[in-house]
Amino acid sequence: MRKLFRYLTSFKGPIALVIGLVFIQSMAELYLPTLMAKIIDTGVIKHDIPFILRIGGMMLLVAFAGTICSVSASYFSAKVAMSFGKMLRSKVFTHAEGFSLLEFGQIGTASLITRTTNDITQIQVVVNMILRMMISAPLMAIGGVIMAVSVNPGLSSVIVISAPLLLTGIAFVIWRGIPLFKKVQIRLDAVNRVLREGLTGVRVIRSFNRIHYEKNRFRKANANLRDTTIKVNKLIAVLMPFMMLVMNFTTIAIVWFGAIKIDAGNMMVGDLMAFLQYAMQIMFSMVMLSMMFILIPRASASASRINEVLAIKPSIEEKPANHESRMAGTIEFKDVSFHYPGAEKPALRNLSFTARPGEVTAIIGGTGSGKSTLLKLIPRFYEPSSGSILINGVPASDYPLEVLRNKIGLVPQKAVLFTGTVKENIRFGNERATDEEIVHAAKVAQAFDFISAMNDGFDSLISQGGTNVSGGQKQRLSIARAIVRKPEIYLFDDSFSALDFKTDANLRKALKKETGDSTVLIVAQRVSTVKDADRIIVLDDGNVMGIGTHEELLRMNATYQEIVKSQLSEEEIA
Incomplete structure (x- = not known):
C-alpha cells in the first residue's frame, strides 16, 4: 500500500489538520479521568459543591472541545479518503485507457471493473480509518500508559501482562487473514465475470436453453465467495470475544488490587477510578488498532491488485508529434x-x-x-x-x-x-x-x-x-x-x-x-x-x-x- 500512499502527498494540508484535531481530541479524552479523580477525591469526599461545579464545568468544556475536534476530524478524514479514492479511480481508468488489446486480455474486463470499484473502495475505508484511528489509537495507548503510571505505578503491572495478550491475538488474525482476504478479492472477480457474461449473453443463454447451467455456474462462484468470506469472518469473530475477555479480566484485576491498595491507605478512590479509565482507554486503543489490522490485510490485497494495473507498461508506446500530422491516407x-x-x-x-x-x-x-x-x-x-x-x-x-x-x-x-x-x-x-x-x-x-x-x-x-x-x-x-x-x-x-x-x-x-x-x-x-x-x-x-x-x-x-x-x-x- 505504500506505493499508493505516495499519492496522499496531494492532501498534505487536510491531513495535517486531521492530525492536529485528533491530537487535541486525544488529549481531551486523556485529561477527563484526571478531572474526574479530582471531583471524587476532593469534591465528593469533602462535600465541596463549588469545587465539584467548577471542575464539572471544566470537564464539560473539555468534552465539548473534544467532540468538536472529533466531528471535524471525521469530516476532513472522510473528505481526504473520498478524494484519494476519486484520484485512484481516475488514475486506474486513465492508465487502462492506454492499454492495448493485449493488456486487456491479460487482466480481463471483469477484474478491471472489480479493481476500479471494490478494491479502491476497500482502500478508501482504510485511509479514512488510518487518519482517525492509526493516529488516535497510539496517542491514547501511549498517553494512557503515561497517565496510568503517574497515578499508580504498582497497578501498571496489570497492563504490562494484559497488553501483550491482546497484541498476540491481533498478530494471529493478521497472519491468518492476509491470504484469505486475497482469496476473497479473487472470488469476487469470478462472481463479477460470471455475472457479466450471464447478463450480456442472456439472449444466447435463453436460445440454447442453458439457463440452469448458468444458474449453477453462478451458484458455484457465489458459494466460493461465500465460503471464503465466512472463513474470514470466523477469524474476526474469534478475535473480538477474546479481546473483551482480556479487557474484562484486566478490569477485575485492577479493581481487585486497587481495592487492596485503598484498604491499605496507599491509593485514593478517585485515583482508582482514573486508573481504571486509563486502562480502558489503553485497551480500547488496542481494539481500535485490531479493527485497523482486520481491514489492512484486505486493503493490502486490494492495493497490490491496483498496483498490478498501474505497473503494467502499455505495449503500445505513445510518441510525441515529430511529423506532420496531416496524412494523405496511403x-x-x-x-x-x-x-x-x-x-x-x-x-x-x-x-x-x-x-x-x-x-x-x-x-x-x-x-x-x-x-x-x-x-x-x-x-x-x-x-x-x-x-x-x-x-x-x-x-x-x-x-x-x-x-x-x-x-x-x-x-x-x-x-x-x-x-x-x-x-x-x-x-x-x-x-x-x-x-x-x-x-x-x-x-x-x-x-x-x-x-x-x-x-x-x-x-x-x-x-x-x-x-x-x-x-x-x-x-x-x-x-x-x-x-x-x-x-x-x-x-x-x-x-x-x-x-x-x-x-x-x-x-x-x-x-x-x-x-x-x-x-x-x-x-x-x-x-x-x-x-x-x-x-x-x-x-x-x-x-x-x-x-x-x-x-x-x-x-x-x-x-x-x-x-x-x-x-x-x-x-x-x-
Whole structure:
C-alpha cells in the first residue's frame, strides 16, 4: 500500500489538520479521568459543591472541545479518503485507457471493473480509518500508559501482562487473514465475470436453453465467495470475544488490587477510578488498532491488485508529434508478421501491400485467416511482431496515437453502441458534427429510413449494448458513426454481414461516392461485397495466397476460385 500512499502527498494540508484535531481530541479524552479523580477525591469526599461545579464545568468544556475536534476530524478524514479514492479511480481508468488489446486480455474486463470499484473502495475505508484511528489509537495507548503510571505505578503491572495478550491475538488474525482476504478479492472477480457474461449473453443463454447451467455456474462462484468470506469472518469473530475477555479480566484485576491498595491507605478512590479509565482507554486503543489490522490485510490485497494495473507498461508506446500530422491516407504493409502471445503459429505472415487514397482494398479469406487481425494493426491496437506499417511513408509507430486514430474511421466486426440517443451514438464519431451531417451520414449508411420510423427519430433512445435494435441496424449505425467522422482511412471489419443483399448493394454504392478521396479497407466474407474492389487480398491461415482484382484472381488464384465457387453459381461467375 505504500506505493499508493505516495499519492496522499496531494492532501498534505487536510491531513495535517486531521492530525492536529485528533491530537487535541486525544488529549481531551486523556485529561477527563484526571478531572474526574479530582471531583471524587476532593469534591465528593469533602462535600465541596463549588469545587465539584467548577471542575464539572471544566470537564464539560473539555468534552465539548473534544467532540468538536472529533466531528471535524471525521469530516476532513472522510473528505481526504473520498478524494484519494476519486484520484485512484481516475488514475486506474486513465492508465487502462492506454492499454492495448493485449493488456486487456491479460487482466480481463471483469477484474478491471472489480479493481476500479471494490478494491479502491476497500482502500478508501482504510485511509479514512488510518487518519482517525492509526493516529488516535497510539496517542491514547501511549498517553494512557503515561497517565496510568503517574497515578499508580504498582497497578501498571496489570497492563504490562494484559497488553501483550491482546497484541498476540491481533498478530494471529493478521497472519491468518492476509491470504484469505486475497482469496476473497479473487472470488469476487469470478462472481463479477460470471455475472457479466450471464447478463450480456442472456439472449444466447435463453436460445440454447442453458439457463440452469448458468444458474449453477453462478451458484458455484457465489458459494466460493461465500465460503471464503465466512472463513474470514470466523477469524474476526474469534478475535473480538477474546479481546473483551482480556479487557474484562484486566478490569477485575485492577479493581481487585486497587481495592487492596485503598484498604491499605496507599491509593485514593478517585485515583482508582482514573486508573481504571486509563486502562480502558489503553485497551480500547488496542481494539481500535485490531479493527485497523482486520481491514489492512484486505486493503493490502486490494492495493497490490491496483498496483498490478498501474505497473503494467502499455505495449503500445505513445510518441510525441515529430511529423506532420496531416496524412494523405496511403497505407503500406512491409513484410508484416504478427504473433498472438501464447499462440502456436503466427496470425499473419510476411504480408506486403499498399492501399492508396481513392482505392478500395478488400481482404477475404476463411475464418481464422487473419483478416480482422490485419485491420487491428493499422490503428495500433496491436504492434506487428516484425515488419513495418507506413502511413503516408512514415512508420505508424512514429505518430502520436491521437493523431493516427483521428484519421481512421473504424467499423468493428461486432457493432458496439452506447446508452444514449441515436444522434449521440452517431455523433460519437465526431463530437462537432452538425445535425445535417448526422442525417447525411445516416442516409449514406442506409439507416435513415429505420431511424425515421422510430418513435422519436434521431432522439430515440438506444439501450445498453443496442439491444433494442437489430444486428443490421446496429451495423448501419456503426457505419454512420464512421462516416460522420470524415476520416482519411476507412476500416470496415466484416461490417456488412448482417445486411441483406439489396441494402448491401445500396450501401456500397453510396459509400463509393462518400469515400472517393479516402483509403478504404474492407474485410468481408461475401464475394459480392469485394468483387468491385480495386485490390483484393486473399488470406488463408495467415498467409497471403494472392493479391489482385476480382477478374485476375478468378483466372489465376485457386484459393479465391474456391471461395467464389462456394458462394456464386456458374451463371453469376460467368
